[in-house]
Amino acid sequence: MKFLEYTSLDRINDFLSHLNLGERTMKGCLEAYSCKHTGTDKRLSVSLENELLDCLGRSSDPDSPALAEHLCSRSSRKTLIYLILTLYQMYPDYDFSAVNAHQFFISETRDSFEQIFDSYMSEASKLWVESYGGSSLLEDLYKALDEVVKLSECEIYSYNPDCDADPFLQRGAIWSFNFFFYNRKLKRVVSLCFSCISNLAVDEYLADELGFEEDGEIFDNMDI
DSSP: OEEEOOHHHHHHHHHHTOEEOSSEEEEEEEEEEEOOOOHHHHHHHHHHHHHHHHHHHHOOOTTOHHHHHHHHOHHHHHHHHHHHHHHHHHOTTSOOTTOOGGGEEEEEOHHHHHHHHHHHSHHHHHHHHHHHOSSOHHHHHHHHHHHHHOGGGOEEEEEOOOGGGOTTOOTTEEEEEEEEEEETTTTEEEEEEEEEEEHHHHHHHHHHHHHHHHHHHHHHTSOO
């Protein structure tokens, strides 16, 4: 996987890097990648393929026929591998070996994505119009995505990580969403993550940490 630079994505990333709304801070990030494998990707891809096949062989859950059918398709397994490799690129220090296929919701529609975006990013959208005028944040986001991955040809996936193993979940997080726009023809994927952090929770944590450090300094100066 190779990171791709686009000015249109940088503009939105700069805006979403730190939106302080008083008690809350909203953050967002867009990253584009080519799905062409590097040497490391090839080894990891083979490992993931074997794991998925093992999972398929062990799958006997009658309540999950869609998942089993999805894993039976080599094309679907390949897509899932690309998405996991993208996660590794985004968070190189994090281990995604435990990620399961059911954590990716396949074939998200643009309507469902827009509903989530409009509901949770409405304040950010207002600030975008105030800052840049003209088109809405969603419209400019779509223009940027269309430039990189041809939005009309994309499959949209959402990723729902386990709470105990969520690299997106920061201290004080109120909510977070993770989407992937994948173009099979171009072999290119764009990740979109946006979240909301409680400034109050972060401030309390920093205050606790400062208090702990000060207590430590006091005890350091005491004779035992």
